[in-house]
Structure formats: structure tokens, C-alpha cells
Amino acid sequence: MLSCISAGIASLGFAIIFNVPKNKLLGASLCGAIGGLVYDIGLTLNYSQSFSLFIASVALAITSEILARIIKCPSTIFSICALIPLVPGGGMYYTMLAIINNDINEALLTGIDTIVQACAIVIGVILVSSIFHSYKKIEQLRKGNL
Amino acid sequence: MDGNKLAKTITKAGILLIENGAEIVRVEDTMQRIAKAYGAKVADAYATPTLLIISISMPESTALYHNIKRVHMKNVNLSKIDEVNTLSRSITNSNLSLDELDKKLDEIALEKNYPTYIIILGAAICVFGFSFFFKGNLIDAIFALIIGIIVKFILELLAKIELSSFFNNAIGGAIISFLAMIFAKYFGSNQDILFISSIMLLVPGLAITNAIRDTVSGDIVSGIARATEAIFVAVAIAVGSGITLALLGGII
Structure with missing residues (x-):
């Protein structure tokens, strides 16, 4: 619950930094909160960190696509701000720390882990946005055929 | 329709999108959408984070019009992306003239970030x-x-x-x-x-x-x-x- 609220707050902050229009700030915050919530649920269900990040980003992407349909604006406005709390900043820090301490094995381990996590997040979002895009195309095709 | 002017306006929209952190598909789509909305026959847009190319041809002549622009990435401003996107979708519905579109793009470019x-x-x-x-x-x-x-x-x-x-x-x-x-x-x-x-x-x-x-x-x-x-x-x-x-x- 705490990570849900805190991810929401963090996304709100990033939405301000990225100049999201005032009436859409709360939407970005909501997407971030859902991302944080699902990530936490994934971790308590003992999923691996990368997989938790993946389902979290799928959840926040679905929310942002739905919000984008309702408010009529690009979904990236919400999804980008909401993604940032999930970006593995901690992994980057520990990788760097290991490099400074000349511990190359540790650096490689955490570094690759970090890259996998970053990819998991983005692939989740892209998956959802491609599905929504294809769905729109299918709808158009169906209307064209009728 | 003046092809040169159209090409210039389209690049203006593309630059706004890239500078403020839009993804490439959106940039190219938007540029092509604007070109098609003003009746361009061929419309090819190519965008990278540093370079933008548009090539269009108008129905009344065989000439091709191009515009190439060097782009510098700036601060991320998602609200400008939102506005350019909405504007480009509204052209056909609201019968926006090319001059008006150009003016509106200039207005968006001049909009201030949050203080x-x-x-x-x-x-x-x-x-x-x-x-x-x-x-x-x-x-x-x-x-x-x-x-x-x-x-x-x-x-x-x-x-x-x-x-x-x-x-x-x-x-x-x-x-x-x-x-x-x-x-x-x-x-x-x-x-x-x-x-x-x-x-x-x-x-x-x-x-x-x-x-x-x-x-x-x-x-x-x-x-x-x-x-x-x-x-x-x-x-x-x-x-x-x-x-x-x-x-x-x-x-x-």
C-alpha cells in the first residue's frame, strides 16, 4: 500500500518536471500508483523482480491507454511519467558501487540484472500499446468490410 | 496549395515533437497525417532524434518538395507533444488553413514551461x-x-x-x-x-x-x-x- 501511494507521488513529481498539463497530472499519478501497487503484489506473491516489474508495467500501460481513450490524448503522457518509478535506479547505483570497489563479477551480475529489468518494464508497455494499436486497426478493418 | 510552404510547416510540427521527447513513430505519423490532410500525393517523412527529412508532391505539379532540418533535443515537455498531436488530428475536421496551422504551431513552440x-x-x-x-x-x-x-x-x-x-x-x-x-x-x-x-x-x-x-x-x-x-x-x-x-x- 505504501509503495502504491509513494509511486503515485513520485509519478506526480515527474509529471510536473515533464510539463504535463495541469488537468492531466492526476491521471499520470494514478497510473504510477497502479504500477507501484501491482509491483508490490508481484513481489509478495514471490515472483522475481523482473517479472513483477513486467506485470506492473503492463498494468500501468493498460490504465494509461484507457485514460488516453477517455481524455483523448496520447497515452505516452501518462505511461512515461508512471514508468519512471519502476526504472531500476538502485541497480545502477549498486553496479557503479561494485565498479568503484573493483568487484567486476558483482558489477556484471547487477549490471545485467539492471538491463533485464529495464527491458522488462519497457517491453510491458510496448506490448500493451501494440495490442491496443492492432485492436484499433481490426476495428477499422471490420467497419470497412461491413 | 504551395508545396514549399506545406513542407516547411510540416517540419515545424516534426521539430516540435522531437525536441520535446516524442517517439519516432509518432513524429513520422504526424508529419504524414498533416501532409495528407492538405492533399499531398506522395508524403515521405523520416525522423531521427537529430535529423528530420520530409518529401512531398502536390497533385497539381510533378515537382517534389523537400525540407531537411537539423534538430537538437531539448527539455522534455509532454504537453507540447499532446497539443501538436491534437492539432494534427483536428485539421480535417475543422478545415484549418495552412496559415492558421503555421500560426498555431508557432504559438505552441513559444509556450512557456512551468516556472x-x-x-x-x-x-x-x-x-x-x-x-x-x-x-x-x-x-x-x-x-x-x-x-x-x-x-x-x-x-x-x-x-x-x-x-x-x-x-x-x-x-x-x-x-x-x-x-x-x-x-x-x-x-x-x-x-x-x-x-x-x-x-x-x-x-x-x-x-x-x-x-x-x-x-x-x-x-x-x-x-x-x-x-x-x-x-x-x-x-x-x-x-x-x-x-x-x-x-x-x-x-x-
Whole structure:
């Protein structure tokens, strides 16, 4: 619950930094909160960190696509701000720390882990946005055929 | 319809999108949509984070009109992306003339970002949230908030003197790790949490996202360009904070 609220707050902050229009700030915050919530649920269900990040980003992407349909604006406005709390900043820090301490094995381990996590997040979002895009195309095709 | 003028207006829209951090598919789609809306027969748009090419032909003549523009990436401003996107979709419905579109694009380009103190406030809120997200307590959060305000303030100052972004990020990383060390040593806060939550202000989240997104949708050149950008931002942060940690690790 705490990570849900805190991810929401963090996304709100990033939405301000990225100049999201005032009436859409709360939407970005909501997407971030859902991302944080699902990530936490994934971790308590003992999923691996990368997989938790993946389902979290799928959840926040679905929310942002739905919000984008309702408010009529690009979904990236919400999804980008909401993604940032999930970006593995901690992994980057520990990788760097290991490099400074000349511990190359540790650096490689955490570094690759970090890259996998970053990819998991983005692939989740892209998956959802491609599905929504294809769905729109299918709808158009169906209307064209009728 | 004047093809030259159309080509110029289309590039204007494309530049606005790239400068403010839109993904390449959106940029190319928007440019083609505008061209088609004004009756261009052939409309090819090619965009990368640094270069923009448009080539159109009008139905009344056989001539091709081109425009090539060098683009420099600037601050991320998602609201401008939103506005250009909405504007380009509304052309056919609202019978917008080319002159009006041109004027509206100029207006969007001149729109101001949020004032600096709001941006700094945003950074503070953001870092405050992060420190709870990374399982910190209230004391950590308050120290992180102070770091966030200081770092964002300095970064805004550095942006004014147009230092290269590599050194901007290196200095940001250095300040964050320095302050995190001080707060951890003398005020009993958790150094790792302080560092991780405030480093999120610098982490190239948008660049990573756009890099993978561009690559997946087939814009490989842009994908590589943005991945390189992301890697070097990460390296810059690591250099800045690494030097500070190594230098002061023995002293503080």
C-alpha cells in the first residue's frame, strides 16, 4: 500500500518536471500508483523482480491507454511519467558501487540484472500499446468490410 | 496549395515533437497525417532524434518538395507533444488553413514551461515519493527532499550556461552522492536510500523507454541513438558520483 501511494507521488513529481498539463497530472499519478501497487503484489506473491516489474508495467500501460481513450490524448503522457518509478535506479547505483570497489563479477551480475529489468518494464508497455494499436486497426478493418 | 510552404510547416510540427521527447513513430505519423490532410500525393517523412527529412508532391505539379532540418533535443515537455498531436488530428475536421496551422504551431513552440520554482517543487515531490518507494522512513524522505531541491536548482542553473549534458549529469551525480554521504554520516540517515531516490531525477528513464520503443517499431537508427544517449547519461552519473565516493570515502 505504501509503495502504491509513494509511486503515485513520485509519478506526480515527474509529471510536473515533464510539463504535463495541469488537468492531466492526476491521471499520470494514478497510473504510477497502479504500477507501484501491482509491483508490490508481484513481489509478495514471490515472483522475481523482473517479472513483477513486467506485470506492473503492463498494468500501468493498460490504465494509461484507457485514460488516453477517455481524455483523448496520447497515452505516452501518462505511461512515461508512471514508468519512471519502476526504472531500476538502485541497480545502477549498486553496479557503479561494485565498479568503484573493483568487484567486476558483482558489477556484471547487477549490471545485467539492471538491463533485464529495464527491458522488462519497457517491453510491458510496448506490448500493451501494440495490442491496443492492432485492436484499433481490426476495428477499422471490420467497419470497412461491413 | 504551395508545396514549399506545406513542407516547411510540416517540419515545424516534426521539430516540435522531437525536441520535446516524442517517439519516432509518432513524429513520422504526424508529419504524414498533416501532409495528407492538405492533399499531398506522395508524403515521405523520416525522423531521427537529430535529423528530420520530409518529401512531398502536390497533385497539381510533378515537382517534389523537400525540407531537411537539423534538430537538437531539448527539455522534455509532454504537453507540447499532446497539443501538436491534437492539432494534427483536428485539421480535417475543422478545415484549418495552412496559415492558421503555421500560426498555431508557432504559438505552441513559444509556450512557456512551468516556472522554475514549480519544476523544483516537482523534483522535491518526486524524490520524497521515491524514498518511501525504496522503503525509506520519514527522516530519509525529508533529507532526500532537501537533496532533490538543491540538485534540481543547480541543474537548472547549469542548463542556463549551456554546459554539455554529460557534465551536467556528472555534476548532478557528484552533488547527490556528496550530500547523501554528509546526511548519512552526520544525521544518521540511510545513504543508499538517499542516493537511489535522488538519483532518479537524473536517470534517463525517458531515453531508455524511447530507445527500446523505437527499436521495436523498426526505427533502428533512432533506437541506437537514444540507447547511446541513455548509456552516456548513466555513465556520466556514475563518473560524477564515483569520483565523489572514491575521493571523500576516506575522509567523511
